[in-house]
Amino acid sequence: MTDFTITEDFPRSEIEFDASFSNLDACYQYLFQLKWPDGFVCRKCGHQQYWLSSRNLYICTQCEHQHSLTAGTIMDSSKKPITYWFKAMWWFTTRKSGINATKLKELLGFGSYGTAWTWLQKLRRCTIRKEREKLSGRVEVDEFFISGQRPGKRGRGAEGKTIVAVAVER
Numbered sequence: 493m494t495d496f497t498i499t500e501d502f503p504r505s506e507i508e509f510d511a512s513f514s515n516l517d518a519c520y521q522y523l524f525q526l527k528w529p530d531g532f533v534c535r536k537c538g539h540q541q542y543w544l545s546s547r548n549l550y551i552c553t554q555c556e557h558q559h560s561l562t563a564g565t566i567m568d569s570s571k572k573p574i575t576y577w578f579k580a581m582w583w584f585t586t587r588k589s590g591i592n593a594t595k596l597k598e599l600l601g602f603g604s605y606g607t608a609w610t611w612l613q614k615l616r617r618c619t620i621r622k623e624r625e626k627l628s629g630r631v632e633v634d635e636f637f638i639s640g641q642r643p644g645k646r647g648r649g650a651e652g653k654t655i656v657a658v659a660v661e662r
């Protein structure tokens with residue numbers, strides 16, 4: 493797990509969220525910034541130039557290693573556009589009353605309840621750290637924030653934000 497810094501630079505409302513993540517490019521740009529905050533660096537050879545394939549793979553121009561922005565995330569190999577995932581994460585993390593599969597299906601316009609249910613399972617699973625110590629007593633999972641940790645480029649909105657899960661022992 494990465495350490496996250498919560499600042500005041502996260503979307504304060506759905507309108508702000510939508511302004512930052514309204515299209516595929518904005519979402520991929522956000523993931524790019526998380527993965528390569530100082531620009532593309534090939535994981536295999538350290539080369540800094542890439543070309544972008546039609547399937548959104550970043551391919552090193554030197555060794556041709558393929559990098560995916562969604563590899564290792566819950567969005568990996570999903571057939572739905574990542575804008576749907578971003579929106580699902582937003583609802584999942586900000587709705588005070590929580591969200592169930594029926595509601596998620598309705599909000600995202602899915603044809604299938606099963607898809608919404610699977611998505612929720614994935615979202616819930618990624619709020620649990622594998623190496624965590626078990627919380628004890630009365631445990632409450634509370635707020636999740638989408639936050640920013642880098643200064644600058646305020647106008648573009650999406651950079652440097654990430655998602656944080658918070659659980660507390662009462």
Ligand SMILES: [Zn+2]
Binds near residue numbers: 536537552553554555
């Ligand atoms: Zn390379």
